[in-house]
Amino acid sequence: MTQVSGASLLAKQLRVMGIDTIFTVLGGPMIDVLAQASNEGIKVINCRHEMNAAFAASAWGYINQKPGIMVAASGPAMTNTVTPMYVSTKSAMPLVILGGSAAEGTLGLGSFQELDQTSFANPAAKWVQRVDNTHHIPELLYLAFGKAQNGRPGAVYLDFPGNILSDTVDSNDIELREKSPNIPPPQPDPTAIKDVANMLTTAERPLVIIGKGAAWSDASLALTDLIDKGIPFIASPMGRGVIPDDHELNMGAARSKAMSEADAILMVGGRFNWTFQLGKRFKSNAKIAQIDIQADEFFSAAKTDIGIIADVNTGIQALNETMNDVNSLKKNNTWIEDLSTKCTENEASIQEQTVSNQEPINHYRLLADIRDSVERDAIVTEDGELTMAIARQIMPTHIARHRLGAGTTGCMGTGLPYALGAKLAKPDRQVIAILGDYAFGAAAMEVETCARWNIPIVIIVSNNAGIAAHTIQDRSFSEDAPPIAALLPIHYEKMVEMVGGYSERVTNPDEIKPAITRALASGKVSLLNVITDPKAQRRGGGYL
Template sequence: MAEIDGGRLFAKALKREGVEYVFTLNGGHIYNLYEGCVDEGIKVIDFRHEQVAAHAAEGWAKVTGKPGVAIVTAGPGVTDAVTGIANAFQAPSPMILIGGNAGISDHLRGGLQDFDSATFLKPVTKFSEQVKRVERIPEYVSIAFRHATSGVPGPAYLEIPIDVVGGVTDEENVKYPGSYRTDAKAYGDPEYIKQVVDILHNTERPMILAGSDIWWNDASEELREFVEMIDSPVFLNAMGRGSIPSDHPNLGSLGRRYGLVKSDTVILLGTPIDFRLGYGADSMFPQSPRLIEIMMDGSKIGQNRDIDVGVVGDSKAVLRQIMDELRATGYKSPGKGWVEEVITEDQALKAADEEMLNSTQSPIHPMRVMKELRDVLDEDATVIGDGGDIVTFAARVLNINRPGHWLDPGQFGCL
């Protein structure tokens, strides 16, 4: 078979993953990777700063549900991308960062931009390694994608030194991994599903808070069905926004505190008890409602406040289990009175915003800006909310109608 270089091997591996775009800032250590991408029909999107390239890769993941790929040059190219990859680690979002380095053969000889970036990035990635041999590039790419997409998603990093990028091998020495990932879903422990169902049978005022797991697990349909089945108000956060259309009668936005104060059971779906819930303080849960928390990441369950039942698993699978068990046990909802009470309060709070929404002050009030945007945005608009106060105003006013159409800074708070 013919010889093939590291750049082409890399691009072939990306092609097998269905990658359409890579986001980058040009650098000499990684030039062969671009040539390989062009030869394989992968579009190279060039930016003016590596941080932007990393954020773009995470943004691609957030709006498509597929890992985004960023390529940066050695040394400062990698360090410039750290904020983007740290944000993906906190989010969490599946992305792949590729970084260059001086040649392995020149290690510790003072090569240009020689830097142990693989060790440097281990604390903020799920996987971070250096590729040491040309023929193993596709194998390493497959490992990086597997780590980025398995279980709780997150970023993976590959350092590919310049003599590996530009190295050549006979293609018969190359193994292209095939079936190396599974789409199998993580179902909840049946005993814990029964505990959830037992609580719901004895609940009069349920309330649901749903977050990013709903998006990553493609569980929007299951969430809507569950909300309607138990006649619960639902409040969405983070990547969960848009999982239920803005005109759904059970969806609230400003009445969350009212619901938390008066509910007897709160169901947290992909929603950690972090600063956005007052770290679980009693002031947020004054009636001490029963807490059910369902998370992909079991380490987040019970963070900051004791819970009654914690279920680890895929939100789509777990919600389906809960609904099947509710039907099997003859569940009947408490009726629509409670959800109507919460949504009535929600609407009253929205009415109180009318003065700000129609303000004529100069400079313009941020709420007026949001109102004008709300009135002209398409039903399928994707909204990116920057950090600070403006994202709060946007979340308060703008309507998000589809999954994956809302991006905000998340826990890391990138501005």
């Protein structure tokens, strides 16, 4: 009879479910879980803060299309994971938090870090469960995986009392769950698909809006086939790359015009939330259809006419087949030409800034030089109000799930840990974290994690010495106010120098591209501290 601990069972179940990397901030009662995971050949990435570890795990999971795993200690460590759970659930990114808690038999007596942790997790997670028996560990972890990644992905929390992990059971009584069910993706209703096909083929000004649900469902080929019939499209920030941004029918640079003038709109895998002005910018008589895996998404501020419950990829495949069988799309060259002209006008309006030689450096120049310096398949994370807004106007993405931003919640502090997780998910890809100085500060010590694990991401800090540069400080506070929204233009590059990485301070715009080349070639975690204009503003609201 061989006895096995709960901690060992947990690690073995992670391994058989294909997990090779987990994220954590080491602490009790989960230390033995981490030791057992390491014994099973799993990388244990010990980060510097639980929020960063969980954000990194969610990025790793989103890119790999499986749940990212974060192991949290008890009490404050677990509560630090609530924000990432909220962000992951709202942004539809699969995340499983394995949280340690006070041992059973001591509750109510003042046990160390005693807390009803499941109550903290409930508002932020898709599913929450306390493990009540060591025998149940493999089964509950199996359930957690299924709930995190199926339907709309999101966060799941499993609570592990310390005694459940230290208790031992007979290994002959335990069955690891190695096989997942074969689940065909939800199929669309044929009649509804015909209605959408008719809506698009009879429209004068059709538009497709691509959300990140399309990226999750690998709908790139099907959507490209649909768009190639002659339908303009725009994409949500993390929906970009499902169809390459340089496709001729990408009207992202004329987003406002496209949304306000379209007479037929198909939303695929996205929400009519604040990202799309709650659907209220559309024409009052526009026909709206939506394909989503969740039926409740069809009830929003937008006046949706047709809602189709389906996986985006299977839904678009069915739509293509139907449109091939009916009259061809009434391709409106005038609509396409008008949008293309507006794209050209908007791009021209910022062109001068993209080649500016001013010092401090123009933000548009910085983003344009990054765009021109990285590979086509680079993964880009963006964080910080002004930085993210200008990146949306300048920085393209050509592959699905290769663009990560603040997401539905607009959470700052995600950019650096997302880059860390992304590089571990795709070590062969360039990973560039484009961060404002305030956003970098939210997770700055993870540069040590990157150095310790040799995770060679390139961090580019747009150092404009403030939150949204100095616009908030100058607009909202009196002239004699202390620096509340303004920051010091400090030498952030010293932080990466401190951990043995590659770093430069860039003040001359002509040095941006050479510095990026050197950073990419270094093979180390790198940081370029680019001194940008603290008085500059963006054109428009982050979209053209």
